[in-house]
Amino acid sequence: MTIENPFSLEGKTVLVTGAGSGIGRATSIECSKLGASMVLVDINQKTVKETLDLLANKELQHQCLVCNLTNAEDVESLCNKVPYLNGLVMCAGINKNAPIPFCSRDKYDAIFDVNFFATVELLRLLYKKRLLQNNSSVVAIASVGGVFKYTFGNAIYGASKSALNTTMKYAAREFASRKIRVNTICPGMVETPFIKSGTATEEQHQKDMESYPLKRYGFPNDIAYGVLYLLSDAASWITGQNLVIDGGSTIV
């Protein structure tokens, strides 16, 4: 007797952006373990190939595509290569800390270009070209920042994630006509190269961790497991939601 596993991703093709590192890499690896055929997208050829090598179930013919998601021609070319999808996970993002007096338009543009405009444009094209099949699941990685938490120097990043979070709710309503579900995950601080690139010291991170009820930052897999759930048929009745995965940081 075979027991059906509602969390399985067998038979699904899933595209992940920002697949070369951090949450994108962890998500790609875990999706492949649950049987998904993966399409990895990243701007960095070296790191995305490394992720490709780390995937399980190689017989599923995973592929990686190098793409600068802020470049219209690159994205058009990407769409011409992408197979029909059952899942889309958008992890690509950047940050640069600046207190409000230093938040000039050029800094807003640089961060919004990647975190917001590139993400919603990819979603728009994949939906419009019907590469996102009916009944597929979209997961965007937003943040507790700008949605639930407002820390010093994080205004531009938070605004970009808040805008993304809001747009995904509209997409959830509109895409429901094709039974495409759209959700966001709002992670707290996660141990990735992303946070190491910031301005905070290790001591500041340690002190911040102490403020988390679960006394640690997240691991990339903590977020990946949430993505797996939202991609799977177990989440068939969930759309337009934020899944907060943050070690409890937003309840203090």
Add this chain to the structure above:
Amino acid sequence: MEINDFIKCVAEQYEEVDAQEFTPDTKFKTFEEWSSLTSLSIIAAVDDEFGVTLKGDDIRNATTIQDLFDAAKAKV
């Protein structure tokens, strides 16, 4: 990048301390108004003015403005 311009850039991030008080030997983290926001402001201001990205560790390891200037200069 000149030390006097650098001092001016750092001094501008303080609300309550007279700009005249700042010298290369100023222990910039000892003022009462010093906070994590001042630290972020100095990092952002130095980035804007001189195109040098200081890290939190550079601030942590510096005692005087001269120390911070040296750290910034090493990244030019």
